[in-house]
Amino acid sequence: MTDTMRVLVLHGPNLNMLGRRAPEVYGSASLADLENLCRSEGEALGLEVDCRQSNHEGELVEWIQQAGGVYGGLVLNAGAYTHTSIALHDALEAVGLPTIEVHLSNIFKRESFRHHSYISPQAVGVICGLGFDGYRAALLALARRLKGNKGA
Numbered sequence: 001m002t003d004t005m006r007v008l009v010l011h012g013p014n015l016n017m018l019g020r021r022a023p024e025v026y027g028s029a030s031l032a033d034l035e036n037l038c039r040s041e042g043e044a045l046g047l048e049v050d051c052r053q054s055n056h057e058g059e060l061v062e063w064i065q066q067a068g069g070v071y072g073g074l075v076l077n078a079g080a081y082t083h084t085s086i087a088l089h090d091a092l093e094a095v096g097l098p099t100i101e102v103h104l105s106n107i108f109k110r111e112s113f114r115h116h117s118y119i120s121p122q123a124v125g126v127i128c129g130l131g132f133d134g135y136r137a138a139l140l141a142l143a144r145r146l147k148g149n150k151g152a
Contacts (some may be wrong), residue, residue: 005046005047005048005072005146006047006048006049006050006070006071006072007042007047007048007049007050007071007072007073007074007075007139007142007146008049008050008052008063008067008070008071008073008074008075009035009038009049009050009051009052009074009075009076009135010051010052010053010054010060010063010064010074010075010076010077010078011031011034011051011052011053011054011077011079012053012054012055012060012076012077012078012079012080012081012082013054013055013056013079013080013081014055014079014080015031015034015053015077015079016031016053016055017031018030018031018033018034018104019031019033025104025105026104026105026131027104027131027132029132031053033132034051034132034135035051037132037135037136038051038075038135038139039051041135041136041139041140042139042143045139045140045143046143046147047139047142047143047146049139050071057081057085057087057088058087060078060081060088060091061087061088061091064076064088064091064092064095065091065094065095067095067097068095068096068097071097072097072098072142072146073097073098073099073100073142073145073146074092074097074098074099074100075099075100075102075135075138075139075142076088076092076099076100076101076102076119076123077101077102077103077104078101078119082101082103082107082114082117082118082119083113083114083116083117083118084118085118085119086118088118088119089118089119089121089122092119092122092123093122098124098142098145098146099119099122099123099124100123100124100125100126100127100138100141100142101117101119101120101123101125101126101127102126102127102128102134102135102138103126103127103128103129103134104128104129104130104131104132104134105128105129106128106129107128107129108128108129109129124141124145125138125141
């Protein structure tokens with residue numbers, strides 16, 4: 001498998017609390033369940049998926065910076081940093097990898113401060129409100145893009 005078929009899935013703050021934090025919003029499955037789904041979906045699409053989670057903005061920035069030349073694309077759920085982090089925006093811009101922004105909940109049905117994203121201007125697409133299916137869609141979109149089928 002070439003390095004262009006590797007995808008990095010990054011989860012931001014509080015996603016380690018999946019299954020325990022607000023299950024009425026995020027569901028009852030755990031982060032481990034989500035990561036297992038991403039790896040198995042990725043494998044079915046011919047992708048090698050590496051999943052990481054951090055509650056620390058700087059660690060997420062470093063992972064994005066290190067992804068250039070190693071991964072073909074990113075799936076990023078930056079959690080609350082979506083709405084606050086110019087540093088993540090700048091890291092994504094500097095690395096230039098195709099990135100799909102994902103949110104488990106529909107951020108537009110929540111508090112107004114969640115309606116703005118610093119990630120979106122650097123993303124090729126944004127998926128929100130589909131729960132785990134949003135990650136499936138993101139991986140499918142990246143697989144098609146990395147195989148040269150950008151419009152499908």
